[in-house]
Amino acid sequence: MRALDIITELNGARVENTASLAALYDAVPIGGEITLKVWRENRYIKIVYTKSVNDNRVAMNNIYIEAEQYDDKINRDTPKTNGCPDTTGSGWNLGNIQGGDWVVYKGLYFLGTPQSITVRASKDAGIANVSFWIGGRNAAEGGTLIATCQIPGLTNPQHPAYSPGAGGQAGWDTYFTFTSSAITVDMTGEQDLYMVFDTSVNINWFQFNPGGEPPEVPWDGPLYQKGDVNRNGNIDIGDARLVLQHLVGKIVLDAEQSELAKVNNGLTLTIADARLILQKLVDKIDKFPVDK
Numbered sequence: 686m687r688a689l690d691i692i693t694e695l696n697g698a699r700v701e702n703t704a705s706l707a708a709l710y711d712a713v714p715i716g717g718e719i720t721l722k723v724w725r726e727n728r729y730i731k732i733v734y735t736k737s738v739n740d741n742r743v744a745m746n747n748i749y750i751e752a753e754q755y756d757d758k759i760n761r762d763t764p765k766t767n768g769c770p771d772t773t774g775s776g777w778n779l780g781n782i783q784g785g786d787w788v789v790y791k792g793l794y795f796l797g798t799p800q801s802i803t804v805r806a807s808k809d810a811g812i813a814n815v816s817f818w819i820g821g822r823n824a825a826e827g828g829t830l831i832a833t834c835q836i837p838g839l840t841n842p843q844h845p846a847y848s849p850g851a852g853g854q855a856g857w858d859t860y861f862t863f864t865s866s867a868i869t870v871d872m873t874g875e876q877d878l879y880m881v882f883d884t885s886v887n888i889n890w891f892q893f894n895p896g897g898e899p900p901e902v903p904w905d906g907p908l909y910q911k912g913d914v915n916r917n918g919n920i921d922i923g924d925a926r927l928v929l930q931h932l933v934g935k936i937v938l939d940a941e942q943s944e945l946a947k948v949n950n951g952l953t954l955t956i957a958d959a960r961l962i963l964q965k966l967v968d969k970i971d972k973f974p975v976d977k
Contacts, residue, residue, distance in 0.1 A: 693729075694722035699910050699976070710736075722904055729904035734794060735875065749803075749892035752779035752880075755788035764788060764882075771860040771889050773805060779888045787822045787881045795872045799893035802832050802865040806888050809856030810838035813886035817865065818879040819872065828879060831872065834865035836886050860889055868896070911975050912962050914938065914946045920965055928959040948973035 692700050695709040696719060713719055713736050721732040751774060753766040764786050769778035779788065802817055813836040821828025837843040839856035846859065880891070909916050914924040928946045930936045931954065938946060938954075948965075949957045964970045 689726070691724040692721050693724055694910075696720055697906075722906065725901075729908060731902045731904045731906075732796075733902075749890045750790060751775050751777065751890050752788075752888035753777045754790070755779070755880075756791040758788040759786050761786075767887075769860075769887075769889055770858045771805065771807075773860075774889045782882050782885050782887070784882060784884045787879055789822070790878045790880075792875060793878050794875050795893075798870070798872045798896050799868055800896040801867055801894045802834060803862050803892040803894055804834045804836065804865065804888060805860055805862050805890045805892075806836045806886055807857050807860045808836050808838040808886050809852045809854075810840045811884065812837050812841060812843070814883045815865075815886065815888070816881045816883075818881060819870070819876045822879040822881050829870055831870045832865035832868050834863055836863055857887055860887075864894070909941075909945055911945055911948050911973055912965060914942050914962075916942070916945070920962060922963075922966065925959045925962040925966070928954065928962065929956075932956060932959070948975050950974045 692706060694700060695706065696713065698709050700706045700709065710719070715736055717736050719734055719736055723730050723732055753775075758764060763781045763783050764779045765781040766777050767780040769776055771778070804815060806813075806815070815834045815836060816830060817832045817834070818828040818830055824830070835843075838852070839846065839859050840849050840852040841847065845861055848855075851859075880888070909918070910920070912920040912924055914927045915921075917923070924946070927936065927938065927942070931938045931943075931946070943954055946954050946958050946962075948961045949955065951957070961970065961973055965973065
């Protein structure tokens with residue numbers, strides 16, 4: 686999804702507002718297929734995916750995740766959520782990390798494969814290797830390594846703000862962003878993402894950097910909602926007027942307009958269809974009989 690995309694239908698039902706979108710989404714069972722009709726700039730496209738138990742945190746373009754918002758972790762006291770002095774993010778970090786620790790973020794839904802991962806982190810000395818896996822935290826558990834990000838400490842010459850005398854707490858309080866190796870594994874679809882650590886490091890957040898967008902799928906269903914007889918994207922007085930003019934022989938609706946005008950579930954167009962369109966305009970009804 687892009688920032689200016691507009692969801693107009695979910696599984697064939699018209700989306701009127703944010704509340705109706707939420708209600709339609711909640712009605713789909715876990716594991717059910719969701720088909721979205723989306724208006725993008727000057728065309729309709731179709732987005733299809735499966736609803737997951739984790740509500741599909743969609744990751745595609747510059748989506749960042751707070752490190753402390755994991756779903757599960759290694760079964761010991763570390764890592765821990767601590768206050769974070771960094772000026773970006775939520776004010777919390779993932780800290781007290783030891784070598785061998787891991788956390789997992791479940792149900793991330795990728796519309797395409799990111800190019801890389803940016804990690805906002807801090808370390809006092811040495812180098813930490815943060816590895817990202819999908820499907821498991823290592824190969825033995827069926828996981829696939831997608832990227833590794835090196836986090837040098839503040840006293841390490843590889844650090845962008847290298848300061849040989851500023852180790853200890855100064856290093857832990859100095860956050861920078863570091864970019865992982867390129868992702869070459871296809872990540873499209875729902876994934877459980879594991880972050881695995883080989884030594885101590887503090888993580889504030891991480892971000893997926895966009896790769897190429899998935900191929901755009903044109904909308905192949907009806908372009909207009911029932912009642913939109915004049916096909917202007919809205920139901921208005923003009924739609925009812927066209928139905929009445931057709932019924933008295935003043936104009937002839939084309940085949941698509943006739944189907945859009947049949948809101949009363951009837952086989953033929955009648956005065957009842959025009960009446961229902963007018964009732965919908967003044968909020969006397971919220972749905973046409975054909976939509977129920």
